[in-house]
Amino acid sequence: MEGLHNFLVSLDGILGGAWWFPFVLLGVGFFFTLYLGFPQVRYFMHAWKVVFGKFDKDDEPGDTTHFRALTTALSGTVGTGNISGVAFALYLGGPAALFWMWATAFFGMTTKFVEVTLSHKYRVQTEDGTMAGGPMYYMDRRLNMKWLAVAFAIATVISSFGTGNLPQSNGIAQSIEATFGFEPVIVGSVLGILLALVILGGIRRIAAFTARVVPVMAVIYLIGALAVIFANVENIGPSFAAIIGDAFSGTAAMGGFLGASLAYAFNKGVNRGLFSNEAGQGSAPIAHAAAKTKEPASEGMVSLLEPFIDTILICTITGLVILSSGVWKEKHQNHFDRSDMYYVDGVYDDKNTEDVQKLYNYLNDIDGHTIKPYTGSITVVNGTAVTGGYTLINARSVAEDVTYTVNNEDAFNGNLKVVDGKPVKENLDVHGKSLVHSAALTTIAFTRGYFGHWGQYIVSIGLMLFAFSTAIAWSYYGDRAMTYLAGPRSVMPYRVIYVAGFIWASFSDTTLVWALSAVAIVIMTLPNLFGILLLSKEMKQTVKDYWANFNQK
Template sequence: MEIVETINDALTFIDGYLGSAGYFPYLLIGVGVFFTLYLGFPQIRYFGQATRIVRGQYAKKDSPGDTSHFQALTTALSGTVGTGNIGGVALAIFIGGPAALFWMWVTAFFGMTTKFVEVTLSHKYREKTEDGTMAGGPMYFMEKKLNMKWLAVLFAMATIISSIGSGNMPQINNIAEVMSTTFHIEKWITGGVLAILLAMVIIGGIKRIAKVAEKVVPFMAVVYVVGAILVIAYNYENILPSFQAIFGSIFSGSSAVGGFLGASFAYAMDRGVNRGLFSNEAGQGSAAIAHSAAKGKEPASEGMVSLLEPFIDTIIICTLTGLVILSSGVWSEKHFNKFDRADMEFVVGDYTDSNEEHVKKLMIHLDEKRSVPSEIKPFTGTISLQEGKVISDGFTLLNSRSVAEEVTYLDSEGNPLTGEIPVSEGRLEDSSITVQGKSLIHSANLTALAFTKGYMGESGKYIVSLGLLLFAFTTAIAWSYYGDRASIYLFGPKAVMPYRIAFVALFFLGAIVDSTVVWTLAYVTVALMTIPNLIGITLLHKDMKNTVKDYWKNFKQDQAD
């Protein structure tokens, strides 16, 4: 079996005990529900106050910190508004169907409170470093308030790993993929150029990062939102059916339609919650690191600013992406593409998605959360080819969770193959063979295709290319800061430069790695941060409530003065 597939299988196994485990969605949403009730729905009650704070209405020049409230918000947004909004939403719908979007909304609504809590506590227990800048994040309240150094170290290590696994490699991988598809630019060229630009920005630290973020984030958000609205308006007759598809399958799972083979309730919920977390990072504790640098004496005021992030990121931007994909109809259609090795599986038997019995069996086979064993087995044997076309039978090629059609096999030079090729346990043994044909597509390529189904026609894909370039690049910038703060916590200031060099090098590598492996790695690393962070903030629930009370007491006194 090829090394890429081995790595992906290993990561999938680990993910089964973390982000894709049955307990994880309930843990993430459960903590959000608890704090929402415990603090009296702060995401609704404090929304107006948050907008006033971020506009600088209560700002004081002598407040300690490195950035303004708006810069902290845009820096954190640059870390959250990225591939999750473009490729992540598409991946959630691709795997879990329309209902996955509903679970992204649920995650965002309760995530607004979770982010309010984690940012408030991180800002409260931040420290000034040797170079005079602020450093904060869950690791500081874990050590200083909970006296759980081991948990703080675990979280800081997870932050460094996640900065690579979710904030770095998935971003450049999606950029390179879309730039290759849209402009036919070699992936290594995209990776090389952007790696140089990334290095130029992150060497300047948080102040330069904040200045870039406050200019780029609002611009890219406006461009992307306008482009999405134009596509949705063009397909206006599909808006209501799209919402019906979302709400009609919340608890039943999504039915098969077109090339989409269906998804169970558990799978739709799991993917929706996971993609919601990857998109807005509420509960992960990452944005709390950016907000800890904000100027201010009242921790709760910065927490209120942060609750705007899941609203902007998921309720607005992810919803628009989801409606573009659903209203355009491309999510359930097969399109010509080159198959990623980790997306392909050869199975025993001849299957078609036009046969209802076949569809049921295939859906069970593809559902990793199935309650009954799959009857379908991986194929081992040889495939006979003539001019790139299959002339033998007894197997079916699945690609991107669909039955592949019009498949062609090419050699390393792009010529159609003739002869026999070996398959072992459902995988091609020869890694030099290119396989292409029609199947479902996912991630950023699906969103790019959906954007062409509107008033802008083929030009619509350039909106996605530009949006992804800016969204994902600024996400990587923000995550480099999260990682270097964690490096300082663990190893001191001397560790920052080696970390930044490694971050840039792996950013380049991410451009040329298999996209399925990159996304599986992202699932694992996000959960590694989230679980210890959720434990930490839950243990400090009383501290949080007292901090909010102190904020309103001091706020009323300041207003009276």
């Protein structure tokens, strides 16, 4: 698994983690924002009217209403990205990362408007009478690029696991275990059965389920979040100041947080923003293709609300909970994932200014850093290291009070061999104090409010509802892609594998899951961005036609 993780990290380094990807993603959104005259601002109020059925007609083609299409798409985006993803971004890039999530959402509103409109325009009716749509259909039917459509559909199937399945299951299991103590494999198995029961019903059952669950889960989460924000209200102003003030300078080291450069915060903020709202990824158009309407642009306007709700509202609330509570820069007792920890040569103290600068350069991959991986032997007696010459880094922080056990039970005794920064012993469990990230960080933050330790239960319940509904929505995206690739008969085998993957991810390595997610998102996004750019003139004309027809009614 460690080898797979390293491969995925390397692949992400030349794709989503590369310097050019955030510029491509934001650049496409920026281009369409100017080209279409800021539709995310001009059509914002009109979009709400469409969502709530003011212009609905029952006899129009489609499988579900605008509202249910929106909630299905939202259930695909509002998930661990809003709870784990925001925490992951802040852990990596500090407060500045949230600013770049905002930027991704603002321009992403236009990108989503474009991709949904074009995909809805070229949707088709399948053999079973349901609608099928998505970028693969405009790529095939309009651009005549069958190869690009096939590549996108394959990427959608992969991404259904990397975005909608594995991270969601892992996030649920991690949170439930931390809060209630249930074994991850049990949580994954129970929810896997429930997942199978829902997705076998197709889009109508999925849409009905999400239309009920999405509003409920949003209210539960909002109550818990506001309890933390108001309890730490004196920190809200400084938190906003840090988000905006660090946006163009990076975040300095403070507490256990060793700092993040501007380039690092920008890259991670944009990537986490994409994971959260999926603008440009091409997933939401698949859900919106089911909406009842003859006007593709009307459904596009509905979709531009998604990044606003998902990122500018929900992710901001999560970010303020984490920042105002101060937990993002504190070290907490936790279990160290193997892929999250590594030993470096030399002894470094994060209370020493010179050492902090060296660690900052190393963690932000700044040219000329002098820190090297540690190779050697560490003597451990009754679970505690008694030799030095190294520093253990976990979750991008200097680990403290480290203990070693075997199979999470007996204290380890003997010589621990370390090669290139990684311990060789496979069944070794390491615990100690360090920064934490993902769902664990948000869970801790929710205990710093009026509900005290009860706040963790709100995160667990909210995360379970968020993430479970995301997994349901993404199963639909995947089966529409399979329908395009291999016909309706391929859907059932795909669903079986999808459920199996959901169960497996519940007890797999957190960092491995996120690494797969990062790669899967990008291989789906790039073909879609390329396709909508080729159809920019048609998009502009489609919007003109919509308003011309609307004004004649």
